[in-house]
Amino acid sequence: MKTKKIISWAVALCMGMMLHSCDLDQKVFSSLTNANFPQTVEDIDALVVGMYANFKANSGGMWDDSNGGWAMPIYAAGDGWWAYSEFTSDECRHQGNRLYDFNWAGAWDTFMTYTISRNITRCTFILDQLEKVGGLPEAAKATKIAEAKTLRAWLMFCFYDLYGPVSCVLEPEELSNIGYTPRPTKETYFNRMVSDLQESLPYLYDKTNGTGNWGRVNKGLATMLLMKAYMNDHQYDKALPYAESMKTMGYKLSDDYKDIFINEMNDETVWAVPSGELAGNEYFFYAFPPNCITFGKDFEYKSGANRWGGYLMPWEFYDTYDKADARLEVIFDSYKSADGTLYTRPGGGGASDDRIQQGAVPVKYLCNDSEKYSNGNTHIVAFRYADVLLSLAEIENELNGPTDKALGYLKQITDRVGVTHTIPADIQSSKEKFKEFLLMERGRELFMEGWRRQDLIRFGKYIEFAKNRGCTAAKDYMVLFPIPPKVITESGGVIEQNPGY
Template sequence: MKKIFLTTVLSAFLGCSLFTSCDDLLETKNFTDMSPSNFFKTEGDMDAAIMGIYLPCTTNWGYGDGGTGGWYNALFNADLAAYYPSSMITTDMVCTYSSNIYDEFNVGPSSGGALTNTYNIIRFVARATDVINQIANSSGATEDIRSRFVAETKTLRAFYMYTLLDWFGPVNVKLDPETLMDNTIEPRPTEETYVGYIEKDLNDALETSSFPDKYNADADNWGRMSKAVAYGIRMKLYMHQKDWTKAKADAEKLMSMGFSLISNYEDVFNNDRTSEHIWSIPSNTAYDNFYVTEVLPSDFKRGYNHLGESYIRGNDSSYKPGWQAYCMRWEFYDTFEDKDVRKKTILCEFDAADGTHKNRSIMKGAIPVKFTDSQYDNYGIQKAHPVIRYAEVLLSYAEADNELNGPTQSAINAVKQITDRAGIEIPASATVGKEAFRSYLLEERGRELFCEGQRRQDLIRHGVYISRAVERGKNAKDYHVLFPIPQTAITEAGGILEQNPGYTN
């Protein structure tokens, strides 16, 4: 257990500035001789340990893992070697400027990059197991505080397990603290068993009375797990499993917790802790968000949306171009009506640094800036990445209700909140029946949640992920709904771990 413990504490050092400074937590502690017997004695110890479990949940580049000696992109880093951008470029929404194995559906077990970076969070599941056990068995702090910390860590562990399920299917996570130092490799569980693990963690957290409902009014703790986040993760899990009754129930619960859409769509991404945010990944000067830099062309100076409104990072004499990683496919861009206010956050032409003007006739795709309040001379922005927001809840409620009952008025009303804000109408043809409304909801989810990392999951759930990729000329096969288990894990397991179907090294 000692190695797991030391790795957990090392992660705590690295993670302590994700939300606020950890100076108060660490300044009186002697860390030169730590062990389970002298740590986890105070609320500060426990909080520091939990912060280490959040390490993959940043917008900054990534983290060094003391357990492997490796360096890994964070889940919400905007680089193509990270989880959510690599998911997006496999879809009908986003493409890369240059050839990429994810865009081309050529990912294999030895591909590395996002594959390895995402799979590494299986180690944080084990570390969360250790932290849960240490806190549960500690006499430090009050019972309410210990219970709150355990609920928080279980929610975060559930999110990591859900993320692994999304990419790889069920994997052999370590949830028993007694076996953390056992080098025996267990086979992968069934999907039913694995989903049960996630569900149990979230159920336990939601039954904890001292676990806060949300942190929207608490700047110091914004970004931490809460009951609202737990409901949101569980809703996403049930949507993934097409358990419509349970998904609808969790959406309804979130709809009763005081969340609401804010009036201005752009403010969702320019302002933190609004009534629309359920869980976002905070960004600050220590943990920048580089999304805008990733989507701007390398010769970008000033861009324009379809209304002619301009965007520049800096001014005409000093400005920042981008790294030209990925852009929005024109076919997807064209699904927005001109009167849709969300289209204003996407640039369709730009002035280049050499004085030329470029439009869609020579641009590979549109530029989905999204964070419009970022017009200053800097590569990083201090804007949070939204992971779960109220608009997704409304759309998930409508989808689940439609699958259960067809296009009910309550489902239509939920979506109408979103389309009203966007300044568009739901077409009459979209509500004539279940199939029509289902198809409309998929496309409306894309327009509302573009570039937030949801599209791959949505296309898979609707059964069109592979067919749309084939229509784009990609080498997509049915088995590509999952990524391969990294070959390093397969090799180390000595034949115990089964590779996902269709993949060979």
């Protein structure tokens, strides 16, 4: 079975196995204890593999008994880190939920997402177990430890992005403390996240595209996390060597933008939520309008699968694309229903329902395969090389100004989609002028990939852009979300709320 299946139905470690005899007393024939598990490379992998469930794309992908309900994984289409990044930005709109228009407060309960932050502590437990295993090949052991550290750091990165430092256990000797612990300082949390990634890099898999390790964390993913962590902290000098090193790892831009989202293991993709029969990718169900049958001249959808059509690209953002932009081939401004009715944006010459009034349909994962869509059997791109090139342009501009080198990185992106002519003639007149165009180009290139909120915050535009599009409730402190009230209450005040809420 290919390793990509690990993301589909990864399960937590079974802690015991008991068989019943036919007499009244129960006899234990086998059990898993610290003395007999883990003992083999396969045992070690069993400990690590469950952590991949945190990065699924299915809104009902994780059952949390302590919560009494579903936990939302990082790339869950209906909620979670990905959704909070997209729906609170300028490039994506939730068709029906106006809460995302900054109409939240300290009472906003994001517990179904927040609850998986406890798996940061779970990774610490796994790392402690791995460190204690003896008699195994050191290389195999080192790789598994690196994998677990990277998964822990990745979770830390996502929750740091949403909430700032979250309560977690990072030291094995503290695992016995079952109570709530105060949130770590920013310095402690950030430094551990970075050191986990740095220590892991030498032992991680190289480029995994087309290999049996596809779906596992790799050097490219860890390197991009380090690059992004330092960039978001405005430490551009420290981000630079990681961005530069990505140029030597074998990744390259695809010739065709659409190919990235059709062919899962293309050379541009560094890591994606793998597809598979049990992957449960819900992107399609949220993106396609319920009455939609055809987009443009190429795509016809025939399956009867449920569709909710909640994802839209606001017309204001859509109109920043040049009409010649190849990326518009996966963003539709019209569609037809089963009865042949043409739905278009207001003033577009066709009917206009309550969805397309608000924005275009960002299909992105477009392939003429209804069965794949109806099964949720499509990958979700999380990290790709185009982001590295745009980051290199940003880093160069921040460190040295709008140089020819910075412009060269940017042009690799605009050349591919045929819009280099849209780069302002005076883009090199100032650092701010370069940043203004670059920020919008990042949005046009990476739309619906989960990075927009981070980008807007890093550029200092998150709240400003929200107010400009009419989100009157937006306040400066809302660059972080509130810690769920349930967490504050249950901790007895040990966990403090974010400022402003």
